[in-house]
Amino acid sequence: MTPVHDDDPRARLRAVGLRVTAPRVAVLEALADQPHATADDLATRVRQSLGSVSTQAVYDVLRACVTTGLVRRIEPAGSSARYETRAGDNHHHLVCRVCGRVADVECVVGPAPCLEPADVDGFTIDEAEVVFWGVCPDCQADRNTA
Incomplete structure (x- = not known):
């Protein structure tokens, strides 16, 4: 799947054959x-800009955008699914254990044995999803002042 890098959402939708x-x-x-918003977060924001839009309509948009590669869905353990427009590359994520903040992290260049499975059982691997867990700087500062 080739990522679409145009910043204009209308052009991005047309590029993958979706109606605007x-x-x-x-x-x-x-x-x-x-980035990394949940469907509920997005529904709230979309309502602020458009008025009345159902949460189901937002889920339908997200499903279409994920299917066509415009949007990537990530599911950190214990968290609601999150969505981002940075799709088509193989970046990973940092997740704060305290506040749930999600941040992008670039892939390590060079050998990464943990990303090479010992047995792929006939699968063709096209992506590796790695989630790094820790505590973000804001939550670290809160812990240090508490």
């Missing part, structure tokens, strides 16, 4: 402003 609709544009704009 107000909810689709609003979801992509909200994700550009708030």
